[in-house]
Amino acid sequence: MNKIITRAEAKAQGLKRYYTGKKCKRGHLSERRTQQADCIACRDILDKQYKIDKADKIKKYRIDNVEKIKIGKKKYRHRHAEKIKEYQKNNRAQFNLHRSNCELRERNLNKNWNDQMLRYYEESTQLTKETGIKHHVDHIVPINGENVSGLHVPWNLQVIPAFNNISKGNKLLETIIIYDK
Structure with a gap:
């Protein structure tokens, strides 16, 4: 204790x-x-709720402000160069995994996919407004599942109620459930 x-x-x-x-x-x-x-437990609950409430806004902001975010990240890396170098040295495997994931993301995302994926986020926002029930964009095959890794591509996305997405978590269900509107 x-x-x-x-x-x-x-x-x-x-x-x-x-x-x-x-x-x-x-x-x-x-x-x-x-x-x-x-309280740490209270903070965790509030943080999770904030992410649920603001998920659509956050994702849209990231899509709309790619260059601004890149500049901010570059400034951060410059200000914290020594700290980052030390982390990389002490956590080589973790760093290499992160870097390869970033490279994969950059190669997999092109303008056409961004437009297609944005439609899912817009649909999620629209359904939330129309029904009063919070909706999420879900990865049918989870990106970071225990035994499987899906892709962040349009054909692996679906819009579902937030409750269903949170219940599903980061798992690949034995039977893939594609929710129909």
């Missing part, structure tokens, strides 16, 4: 997290962040 410590002690020791041994106002018995004093 975690050592019980006060927030003041955690700040004094330069810790990012601390454990009080007391439940938060929502009943979680977990660590808290030192700067914000909020």
